[in-house]
Every structure is written in structure tokens, then in C-alpha cells.
Amino acid sequence: MNLKISNTTKHLSGTIKVTGSKSESNRLLILQALYSNLKISNLSNSDDTHYLQKALKSEDELVDIHHAGTAMRFLTAYFSTLEGREVVLTGSKRMTERPVKLLVDALKQMGADISYEQNEGYPPIRIKGKKLTANRVTLQANISSQYISALMLIAPSLPNGLEINLEGEITSTPYIKMTLEILQRLGIPGVFEGNTIKIEPTQEVERQTLAVESDWSSASYYYSLAAISDSADLKLSTYRKTSLQGDSCLAEIYKQFGVTTKFEDDHIILKKRPGTKPKHIEENLQNSPDIAQTISVTCLALSVPCKLTGLHTLKIKETDRLVALKTEIEKFGSKVKVTNNSLELLPEKKFSENVSVATYNDHRMAMAFAPLGLKVPFKIEDAEVVSKSYPGFWEDFEKLSFKIEKTSI
Numbered sequence: 585m586n587l588k589i590s591n592t593t594k595h596l597s598g599t600i601k602v603t604g605s606k607s608e609s610n611r612l613l614i615l616q617a618l619y620s621n622l623k624i625s626n627l628s629n630s631d632d633t634h635y636l637q638k639a640l641k642s643e644d645e646l647v648d649i650h651h652a653g654t655a656m657r658f659l660t661a662y663f664s665t666l667e668g669r670e671v672v673l674t675g676s677k678r679m680t681e682r683p684v685k686l687l688v689d690a691l692k693q694m695g696a697d698i699s700y701e702q703n704e705g706y707p708p709i710r711i712k713g714k715k716l717t718a719n720r721v722t723l724q725a726n727i728s729s730q731y732i733s734a735l736m737l738i739a740p741s742l743p744n745g746l747e748i749n750l751e752g753e754i755t756s757t758p759y760i761k762m763t764l765e766i767l768q769r770l771g772i773p774g775v776f777e778g779n780t781i782k783i784e785p786t787q788e789v790e791r792q793t794l795a796v797e798s799d800w801s802s803a804s805y806y807y808s809l810a811a812i813s814d815s816a817d818l819k820l821s822t823y824r825k826t827s828l829q830g831d832s833c834l835a836e837i838y839k840q841f842g843v844t845t846k847f848e849d850d851h852i853i854l855k856k857r858p859g860t861k862p863k864h865i866e867e868n869l870q871n872s873p874d875i876a877q878t879i880s881v882t883c884l885a886l887s888v889p890c891k892l893t894g895l896h897t898l899k900i901k902e903t904d905r906l907v908a909l910k911t912e913i914e915k916f917g918s919k920v921k922v923t924n925n926s927l928e929l930l931p932e933k934k935f936s937e938n939v940s941v942a943t944y945n946d947h948r949m950a951m952a953f954a955p956l957g958l959k960v961p962f963k964i965e966d967a968e969v970v971s972k973s974y975p976g977f978w979e980d981f982e983k984l985s986f987k988i989e990k991t992s993i
């Protein structure tokens with residue numbers, strides 16, 4: 585499905601209920617599989633969460649989690665602990681290019697039986713579930729925090745708990761802290777100090793319901809809309825002032841664009857102070873890689889030069905996001921320089937017309953570009969990709985006066 589999008593509204597206003605955080609949901613689902621006393625509310629309706637739920641219920645040997653990276657990593661650890669169960673865990677073509685070696689090696693250190701079905705280091709993998717008794721593991725922490733969260737999630741179910749020693753610079757740290765805090769909220773003792781994480785063995789947790797906060801990465805597209813608009817008044821629910829999600833740093837980052845965030849009850853109100861535009865933007869996004877695309881496009885729309893660093897994980901996500909951003913932003917006439925871990929935007933004041941943005945099976949390519957419709961009409965290819973994290977995205981944008989038409993390219 586290709587969409588032509590535009591929006592000529594001067595003042596943006598509306599109320600949007602954003603789906604639950606995919607990161608929180610996917611952690612809680614693994615924990616629910618280990619501790620049946622746990623109930624979850626406001627679960628994400630994303631494809632990734634859906635495929636994880638399906639995988640956890642499946643009794644088949646072949647388990648396919650499509651594009652869901654966290655599900656792939658979390659299930660690799662989970663299935664390794666299921667005694668007597670044998671699965672082949674696979675995903676989309678892109679998933680077979682997303683590395684799992686560091687996680688597999690760590691699990692093997694703990695006694696797991698995992699082998700590669702095709703290419704060493706990548707899915708599909710065959711896992712023969714075993715009782716894992718080792719209580720100490722070391723792994724490199726600068727490639728993906730998902731490997732570390734995966735180990736932390738199974739840690740309390742191991743007979744001796746787990747001590748995880750992290751080597752090298754730790755990337756995407758807020759996601760590790762989110763995992764720890766969710767464990768602690770369930771009553772599972774754990775600490776993360778320096779380069780060491782320790783999780784205590786826990787047989788049972790108390791009966792309880794944990795409420796998932798709505799997704800902050802999804803909120804980023806509304807921050808971008810507010811920043812690009814002449815004026816805005818947007819109400820997003822359900823959000824909390826103290827979030828487990830690192831992407832809540834958006835509230836701070838978008839102040840530079842004149843976007844204010846007011847926390848009220850269970851929602852936030854975004855307002856745009858008219859006439860505020862930064863001279864340039866410089867951010868290290870090592871702790872919040874998923875908002876790199878959003879910020880790049882906000883800056884493109886406002887012709888604000890920007891330099892984003894800490895982007896070394898972007899190459900192994902749904903697509904190589906650095907290359908994808910450069911290719912698609914340059915279609916609008918601006919220049920982009922990328923390295924292995926940074927992106928620099930050298931914007932032009934005008935936008936090329938009749939651009940068609942390719943999305944590379946990456947939900948965030950579609951959603952990050954969408955707010956640019958406030959400045960110039962353009963097309964988005966394969967717009968249904970948004971369902972990976974936010975299936976209702978286009979309906980929600982229509983509520984904000986976006987004109988969205990199906991088109992052939």
C-alpha cells in the first residue's frame with residue numbers, strides 16, 4: 585500500500601491514545617510465561633507483540649517471529665531454558681541478517697544447546713531446551729542491549745540466579761534499566777552497578793497486574809509534528825512523568841524546537857511555542873537510538889542543520905537506518921553525511937516535489953517521514969510497515985487533519 589500524504593492545517597490539535605510500549609509489553613510477556621501470576625494491562629497491539637504472544641503459545645517446532653528483534657532475542661534465551669522443548673527460531677529475511685552470536689555464545693557459556701541452521705551467528709537457530717545451572721556469564725555490551733535484557737529476563741527463573749558481567753561500552757542503557765525495574769516491580773531482587781548485573785533466583789511472584797505505559801518511541805512522531813507545525817495542542821495518553829522508557833527524553837530534546845510537555849493525570853499535552861526554531865541540533869542518541877529517524881526528519885522539515893552521534897546500533901536494526909535515512913532525505917534535495925555511528929544533515933531551504941519515500945520494511949522510516957507532510961506533499965511506499973509497532977498510526981494521523989490517499993507509485 586502506497587500513500588500520498590499532505591496536511592495544510594496551520595494549527596494542529598487532537599487527542600490520541602497511543603498503544604502500549606512494545607518494549608515493556610515484550611518483557612512482561614516473557615515474564616508472564618515464567619510467572620503465571622502476572623497479569624498485564626494496556627499491552628501493545630503491535631505486530632511484534634502479537635508474534636511474541638503467538639510464539640509463546642505455539643507448540644510447533646518452527647517458530648517465526650517475522651521482523652521482531654526483541655522477540656527474537658528474548659525467545660532465544662527463553663527457549664534455551666525450556667527442558668525437553670526443541671524449536672527452530674526464525675524470522676523475516678532481514679531477521680536472518682540481524683546478529684545473535686553474542687547472545688548465543690553467552691547462553692552457551694551457561695550450558696545452552698543452540699546451533700545455527702544456516703549462517704553462523706544469525707537466525708534461524710535450533711534450540712534444545714535444557715536446565716541451565718551456571719550462574720555467571722560475560723558478554724560484550726556495545727552491540728545490542730537486547731542480548732543483555734534477554735539474559736536478565738530468564739535470570740530469576742534459573743536455579744542460581746545470574747550474574748552478568750558486561751564488557752566494553754554499554755549501549756542503549758535505558759533498556760537494560762527498564763528490564764531491571766520491571767523485575768524489581770515484580771518483587772524480583774536485582775542490581776545493576778558498574779559493569780555487573782545480578783539477579784536473584786525467584787520461584788514465584790505475587791499475583792499482580794502491571795500496567796504498560798504507552799509507547800514513547802511512538803510519541804516521537806507527535807513531537808515531530810508539533811515541532812514542524814506553526815502551532816499545536818496535542819493530547820497523548822497514557823503517559824507517566826516517571827517513565828521506564830528512555831525515549832521519554834523526547835520531552836527534553838524537543839524543548840529546543842519550542843515544544844513543551846505538560847504531564848496531567850494519565851496523559852501529556854504537547855504545545856508548540858510559535859516562532860521557536862533552533863539554529864542547529866546536536867544530540868548523542870546512544871541511549872535512545874529509536875528516535876534518530878524522527879529527529880532527522882524534524883530537522884529536515886525545519887531546515888535545521890543537525891549532527892546526531894551514538895548511532896552505531898542503527899546498522900543492524902530493521903534496515904541499515906543510516907543508509908536508508910541518507911537515501912530518502914536526499915530525495916528531498918538536502919545533503920546527508922553518514923559514518924558508522926553518526927549522521928549529519930546539511931539542509932536546503934526548499935523541498936523537491938513528487939518524492940516517493942521507500943521504507944525498507946522499517947516501520948520507523950514510514951512514521952518518521954510522515955510529519956514532513958506538513959511542509960510538502962509526498963508519497964510513502966509500503967505504508968503498512970507501521971504495524972510492526974503502531975498499527976493505528978495512519979488512522980491517528982488522519983485525526984490530525986492529514987489527507988492520506990492510497991496511490992499507485
Ligand SMILES: O=C(O)C1=C[C@@H](OP(=O)(O)O)[C@@H](O)[C@H](O)C1
Nearest residue numbers: 607654728729730756759873897
Ligand atoms: O530492549 C528493547 O526493547 C529495545 C532495545 C533497543 O535495541 P538495541 O539495544 O539493540 O539498541 C531498541 O532499539 C529496540 O527498539 C528495543
Ligand SMILES: C=C(OP(=O)(O)O)C(=O)O
Nearest residue numbers: 651652653654874901902
Ligand atoms: C529496533 C527496533 O525493534 P527490534 O530491534 O525489536 O526489531 C525498533 O522498534 O525500532
